[in-house]
Amino acid sequence: MTADNGPSILIVGAGFGGIGMAIELRRNGLDNITILERAADLGGVWRENTYPGAACDVPSPLYSYSFEPKPDWPQRYSGRVAIHDYLRGVAERHGVLDTIRFGTAVIDAEFDDATGRWTVRTADGDTRVVDVLISAVGQLSRPAMPSIPGIDTFTGPSFHSAEWNHDVELTGKRVACVGTGASAIQFIPEIQPQVAHLTLFQRTPAWVVPKFDTDYSPIQHSLFARVPGVLLVERFGWWSICEFFSLGLVEFPAITRLVARIASQHLARQVEDPRLRAELTPDYPVGCKRALFSNDYYPALTQPNVQVETTEITEITPEGVHTADGVVHEVDVIIYGTGFKGTEFLWPMNIYGRAGRKLSDAWADGAHAYYGISVPDFPNLFLVYGPNTNLGVGSIIYMIESQTRYIRQAVQLLADRPGHCLDVRADREATFNTALQQRLARTPWNFCSSWYRNSAGRITNNWPGSQTSYRRSTRKLDPTAYTLTPVSET
Numbered sequence: 001m002t003a004d005n006g007p008s009i010l011i012v013g014a015g016f017g018g019i020g021m022a023i024e025l026r027r028n029g030l031d032n033i034t035i036l037e038r039a040a041d042l043g044g045v046w047r048e049n050t051y052p053g054a055a056c057d058v059p060s061p062l063y064s065y066s067f068e069p070k071p072d073w074p075q076r077y078s079g080r081v082a083i084h085d086y087l088r089g090v091a092e093r094h095g096v097l098d099t100i101r102f103g104t105a106v107i108d109a110e111f112d113d114a115t116g117r118w119t120v121r122t123a124d125g126d127t128r129v130v131d132v133l134i135s136a137v138g139q140l141s142r143p144a145m146p147s148i149p150g151i152d153t154f155t156g157p158s159f160h161s162a163e164w165n166h167d168v169e170l171t172g173k174r175v176a177c178v179g180t181g182a183s184a185i186q187f188i189p190e191i192q193p194q195v196a197h198l199t200l201f202q203r204t205p206a207w208v209v210p211k212f213d214t215d216y217s218p219i220q221h222s223l224f225a226r227v228p229g230v231l232l233v234e235r236f237g238w239w240s241i242c243e244f245f246s247l248g249l250v251e252f253p254a255i256t257r258l259v260a261r262i263a264s265q266h267l268a269r270q271v272e273d274p275r276l277r278a279e280l281t282p283d284y285p286v287g288c289k290r291a292l293f294s295n296d297y298y299p300a301l302t303q304p305n306v307q308v309e310t311t312e313i314t315e316i317t318p319e320g321v322h323t324a325d326g327v328v329h330e331v332d333v334i335i336y337g338t339g340f341k342g343t344e345f346l347w348p349m350n351i352y353g354r355a356g357r358k359l360s361d362a363w364a365d366g367a368h369a370y371y372g373i374s375v376p377d378f379p380n381l382f383l384v385y386g387p388n389t390n391l392g393v394g395s396i397i398y399m400i401e402s403q404t405r406y407i408r409q410a411v412q413l414l415a416d417r418p419g420h421c422l423d424v425r426a427d428r429e430a431t432f433n434t435a436l437q438q439r440l441a442r443t444p445w446n447f448c449s450s451w452y453r454n455s456a457g458r459i460t461n462n463w464p465g466s467q468t469s470y471r472r473s474t475r476k477l478d479p480t481a482y483t484l485t486p487v488s489e490t
Contacts, residue, residue, distance in 0.1 A: 006415045007131035010120055011035045012106050012349070015044020017136035017384035017400050019087060020065060023094045024404040030411055034130075035096070036122065038105035042091060044138055046084040051164040051183060052190035054080040057211070057293045061235040062242070062395045065090060069231050071224035077213045077293070108350035109133055111379060116421045116487035118380065132411055135346055136384040139461060142341040146178060150316040158334040161187060172196050173332040176321050178313070180206055182292055184337030189296040192303055199307045199329050201321065204289070204448070205280045207263045211293040239467070242394040246466045249287050249392050249443050256286040256444065263291070270298035279310050287392055287444035345387060345460075353378035354423075366458035368433045370481065371474050373403055374424035379485070380414065382407040388436060389470070390452070390461040392445070399463070402471045409477040413484070421485050428481040439464040 009025060011018045014037035022033050041047050056063050060073040063083070068090045074082055091097050105123040112119060118133040143160040145151065151158075157168040161183040175195045177184055180202045192198055216224075224231040248255025263286070271277045280298070282289075301308055311323040320330040341347070345367045351359035354377045362375065369375045372389035373382055384403050391399060410422055440459045445452050452461045463470055 005032050006030050007032065007411060007418075008129075009033045009132045009134065009411065010118070010128060010130040011134045011136055013037065013044065013136035013138060013384075014039075014042035014091075014100050014102075015046075015136065015138055016087060016397055017044075017138060017404075018042075018134075019091050019096055020397075020400050021134055021136055021384055021404045021407065022096045022099060023065075023067075023090070024401075024408045025411065026094065026096070028408055028412065030408065030415060033099050034128070035100040036104045036106055036120075037100055037102050038123075040102050042097075042100060042102075043084045043087055045162075046080050046087065049080060049162050049164075049183065050166070051161045051187045053186040054183070055186060056080075056083060057182065058242075058395045059234075059238040061231060062238045063397055065397060066235075066401060068093075069224075069235070071231055072221045073216055075213060075215050077211060106349050108352070109381075110352040110356070111354060111381070113354060114487075116379070116419070132380045132382070132414065134382045134384060134407060135349070135351075135386075137346060137349070138385050139340070139345065139390055142347055143336075144339050144341045145336060146313075146338050148178075148313055148316050153318050154316050154320070154334055155318040156332050156334065158336070160336045160338070162340070168333060170194050170333060174330065175199070176201060176329060176331040176334045177337055178321075178334065179337035179339065180204070181337050181339045182290060183339070185292050185294045185297040187335070187337070189294070189300040192300040192306060195305065197305050197307070199309055199321070199331065200301065201309050201313055201323075202279070203310075203312070204284075205282045206289060207260070207282050207286050207291045208266060208294055208297060209259065209263045209291060210266050211295050213295070239395070239398070243466050243468060246391070246393040249445075250439065250464055259291065260286045267298060271302055273302065276302065276308060279308055284448040285444040288446075288448040290392075345383075351378065351381070353381070366454050366456060366460045368429070368460070370424045370429040370432050371403075371406070371470075372463075373406060373474075374410075374429070374482070376424055376426035376429050379421035379423040382410060387460050388440075389463055391467065392443075392462055394467045398467050399470060402467075402474045406474040406477055410482075413477070413479070417484060419487050421487060423483045423485065425481055425483055436464065 009032060011021055014035050018035055022035055025033055055077055059076050060078040064070055070086055107121050107123055109118050109120045118130050120128045143162040159165045170191050171194045173195055174197045176199045178201045245255060267277060267280060311325050313321055314324050315322040320328060322328055357377050367387035369383055369386045372386035384400060389399050414422055443464050445459050453459050
């Protein structure tokens with residue numbers, strides 16, 4: 001381990017997790033850092049998702065770093081451009097840009113038992129050897145395409161919402177949208193006025209609640225910037241609301257019934273047609289799938305040029321979409337709003353730990369980690385936004401800050417003990433995971449299929465509790481949960 005300027009640290013990914021991790025380390029004197037980013041720019045999902053209407057469904061004062069408040073957000077729920085610009089500005093102000101190597105995709109990383117270091121290989125043929133490896137690749141980096149027969153035979157333009165083809169002109173076209181996820185409810189209202197006809201193929205309706213959005217006025221910007229505490233009150237207010245509703249996922253089911261009532265009333269107000277309203281009414285508990293926020297999704301579906309189709313798709317053919325009732329829906333463009341492969345953690349990297357153990361083998365039954373951060377037999381490897389750290393309600397940035405502070409403590413421990421490796425104890429990780437799974441069994445996420453669960457039905461993505469409980473549990477690294485081993489004994 002490098003002793004003169006601290007351990008060498010390699011971070012994979014330059015989204016909110018990777019940038020936040022680098023800043024946390026640098027603020028505490030750990031600046032021997034390199035960030036590898038496969039794309040040509042930072043930003044993660046906010047770089048990749050350029051579809052019309054792309055925005056965050058968490059209020060911006062809360063969806064931001066606590067140490068970098070922004071008084072001049074354009075809206076309460078800001079769009080992707082504002083969020084991307086914010087992250088770039090934060091990286092610039094904290095001197096992180098110089099540590100990023102863009103266009104550098106990590107292929108595999110292997111722990112060397114003899115040296116206690118990680119050898120990281122990239123797609124350009126380069127090799128780096130580092131003391132600490134931190135993955136911050138996120139959970140929403142790989143678009144999920146549906147497994148529909150003939151999907152490659154369609155002769156018109158087709159694309160996933162996360163890979164929006166801006167060269168395709170939608171004006172006056174017949175457009176099919178497959179999927180009703182968080183992206184679809186944002187881009188459908190944007191494209192509906194342009195297209196000649198839009199057919200929305202819905203497998204499962206979503207719970208949709210009102211979005212209490214607003215454009216921040218110059219007066220509000222001035223108050224946020226000049227009056228101490230006003231922006232903090234706005235942030236704390238939305239944090240408190242999220243914490244309240246998160247309690248409905250386990251402790252107080254009555255809260256989810258309240259959400260169901262709000263969503264049902266929202267649907268009734270915006271959709272008069274009883275047949276369409278019935279088609280848009282979910283038949284599963286609130287929280288089982290991601291609840292969505294929109295004021296213009298339902299109104300878009302009531303327009304005369306929109307058809308909601310609930311019959312199962314059987315095939316994609318050169319001319320369009322075939323459904324189980326024998327109908328051929330001829331269209332000019334197909335857009336897939338079918339989400340991401342969220343359970344495929346650390347894709348596409350291959351990670352090898354002690355004795356060459358492959359991480360994908362350790363996760364054969366589903367990804368798991370101690371507080372989503374550490375995996376037994378993979379020393380000096382830490383995960384940001386790892387397994388079971390996603391939220392049903394709340395800001396992932398708050399969770400990321402909890403994780404980066406925890407990881408920084410682990411790296412500091414290694415900096416204080418050069419020549420050592422830090423490995424989470426298998427028994428502690430197993431005990432943690434058993435308790436976690438027992439708590440997850442009490443959540444609504446078990447009652448339907450969603451991106452929160454892997455193919456075996458295991459919930460690998462979400463944290464079954466409040467942000468406060470996670471922050472409290474990870475506030476201070478417990479050395480007894482880890483084994484600190486001299487390299488000579490690895």
